Amino acid sequence: MIQTAILMLAVGIFAGIAGAILGIGGGMIITPILTLGMGLNIKYAIGASIIAVIATSSGSTIAYLRDNVLNLRVAMFLEIATTTGAIVGALLTGVLDPKYLYLLFGCLLVFSGWNMYRKLRRGQEVLQRVEPDKIAAKLKLNGSYFDKAEMKNVDYQVEHVPAGFSVMFGAGVASGLLGIGSGAFKVMAMDTFMKMPLKPSSSTSNLMMGVTAAASATVYFFNGAILPSIAVPMALGILGGAVIGSRIMQVLPARWIRIVFIPIILYIGLEMLFKGLGVHF
Numbered sequence: 001m002i003q004t005a006i007l008m009l010a011v012g013i014f015a016g017i018a019g020a021i022l023g024i025g026g027g028m029i030i031t032p033i034l035t036l037g038m039g040l041n042i043k044y045a046i047g048a049s050i051i052a053v054i055a056t057s058s059g060s061t062i063a064y065l066r067d068n069v070l071n072l073r074v075a076m077f078l079e080i081a082t083t084t085g086a087i088v089g090a091l092l093t094g095v096l097d098p099k100y101l102y103l104l105f106g107c108l109l110v111f112s113g114w115n116m117y118r119k120l121r122r123g124q125e126v127l128q129r130v131e132p133d134k135i136a137a138k139l140k141l142n143g144s145y146f147d148k149a150e151m152k153n154v155d156y157q158v159e160h161v162p163a164g165f166s167v168m169f170g171a172g173v174a175s176g177l178l179g180i181g182s183g184a185f186k187v188m189a190m191d192t193f194m195k196m197p198l199k200p201s202s203s204t205s206n207l208m209m210g211v212t213a214a215a216s217a218t219v220y221f222f223n224g225a226i227l228p229s230i231a232v233p234m235a236l237g238i239l240g241g242a243v244i245g246s247r248i249m250q251v252l253p254a255r256w257i258r259i260v261f262i263p264i265i266l267y268i269g270l271e272m273l274f275k276g277l278g279v280h281f
Contacts, residue, residue: 005233012234015052016241020060021249022261023202023209024183030234040230047225048234050217053183055235057210059242060203067250070203071143074158074190078168079208082186085172086212092173101174102276105185108167109269112188113262120258135161145200148250156197164194175212183209184265198254198261203246 015029030052034045064070136142136158144155158164171185186208190201220226249257 004229008230008233009237012052012055012237013241013244015234016056016059016238016243017245017248019052019056019183019238020206020242020245021202021252021257022183022264023187023205024264034230043225044227044230047220047227048230050213050220051226051231051235052238053209053213054217055238056242057206057213059239060246061207061210063243063246064203064206067146069145069199069250070207071141071158071196071200072207073139074141074143074194074196075204075207077139077141078165078186078189079211081165081168082172082175082208082212085169086175089173089175099276099278102272105170105174106269106271106273106276109184109188109265109272112192113266113269115192116258116262116265120255120262132157133159133161143200145197147199149253154197156200157195159195160193164189167193184268187261188265198257199249202249202257
């Protein structure tokens with residue numbers, strides 16, 4: 001029992017650090033470890049993954065808010081799309097064939113990974129438009145943050161707001177229908193479609209994931225899918241790891257975050273494409 005608690009604490013610290021840096025919540029790290037490594041039932045692994053997302057969000061968001069890295073207005077605006085999409089996705093369960101969503105979002109993630117690679121080669125994180133986006137200006141979505149890696153203040157403009165909102169609605173539908181985490185989609189919507197820098201995209205994604213996960217955690221709790229012996233030590237580790245990860249992310253060059261993130265997003269995208277095509281490994 002003590003050994004399991006220590007293992008969960010260590011796994012939590014690792015997942016918290018990775019989740020806070022990349023904005024993916026840590027769920028995609030937790031679930032494979034619990035199911036493949038420890039032989040835990042997928043039901044309890046998903047329940048633990050939900051707790052992981054909430055803990056990552058709680059641990060990292062405080063630091064990101066304090067240092068003004070995340071964009072609170074963008075988070076609240078896109079959360080409308082995600083929440084609405086999740087409700088629609090839940091209602092469509094058993095009606096819509098999931099393979100089409102797997103194919104659609106697999107293609108979107110692969111495209112996003114390719115777009116991130118282009119940004120990596122270009123080496124320029126922020127490109128300013130001559131004319132600011134009218135919708136973003138009206139909703140006051142544009143922002144700025146202090147980049148501790150480059151030691152300078154970065155002003156950025158948010159673009160293509162309807163496209164980002166649509167992607168987030170679709171990500172919500174996918175989450176509700178397929179039961180998948182949407183951290184990669186959140187980062188994709190902001191980085192690829194709304195042209196936000198990666199650091200605000202990642203930190204804003206962390207906040208949004210916590211809000212989304214908290215809504216579904218109650219359902220998993222009353223279904224008995226959350227095991228305290230697994231969730232408690234793991235959540236404690238994740239809280240500590242997320243605080244550490246949020247500090248590391250701010251001093252890391254955006255280039256290195258992209259180098260780590262691109263293989264992850266391509267892996268998720270290809271996995272979804274294969275599922276949509278009915279290919280299993």
